Amino acid sequence: MIELNYTLLWQMVNFLLLVLILNFIFFRPLRKVLEDRNKTFKGMESDISALNGEAQRRIEEWYAGLDAARKVGLEKRESVKKEGLEEEKRLLQQINAEVEKKTNEIRAQIAKDTAEARDALRAQIETFSREVAEKILGRSIS
Numbered sequence: 001m002i003e004l005n006y007t008l009l010w011q012m013v014n015f016l017l018l019v020l021i022l023n024f025i026f027f028r029p030l031r032k033v034l035e036d037r038n039k040t041f042k043g044m045e046s047d048i049s050a051l052n053g054e055a056q057r058r059i060e061e062w063y064a065g066l067d068a069a070r071k072v073g074l075e076k077r078e079s080v081k082k083e084g085l086e087e088e089k090r091l092l093q094q095i096n097a098e099v100e101k102k103t104n105e106i107r108a109q110i111a112k113d114t115a116e117a118r119d120a121l122r123a124q125i126e127t128f129s130r131e132v133a134e135k136i137l138g139r140s141i142s
Helices: 006-137
Strands: none
Touching: none
């Protein structure tokens, strides 16, 4: 059984003294270190969130720049394509004009050659017909 005497009082004083000494030596510095660590982590978390926001902003800017560059590239490609088609159309018109001119020249030359050949054949037609008649008849025709 518990006896109530001066030793109980002495043990209570020793216990309270031990709690005070431990509080000054161990608990206060430990709580201060933990509090400083929590402040540091909270500061780091705010820095991390700020850096994440900055990184996200830069990524969005990069994507916006990439989209703008793609748009400019597509516009340039379309303008070059359009210029190419216009140049092709111009060249085809020029070639068609040259072909038409050459065709007309060749037709005119053929018509001229045909007329010359007809004239030459008409001049020789009487001679040829006489020779053919002589060969068919087997005698001379005067």
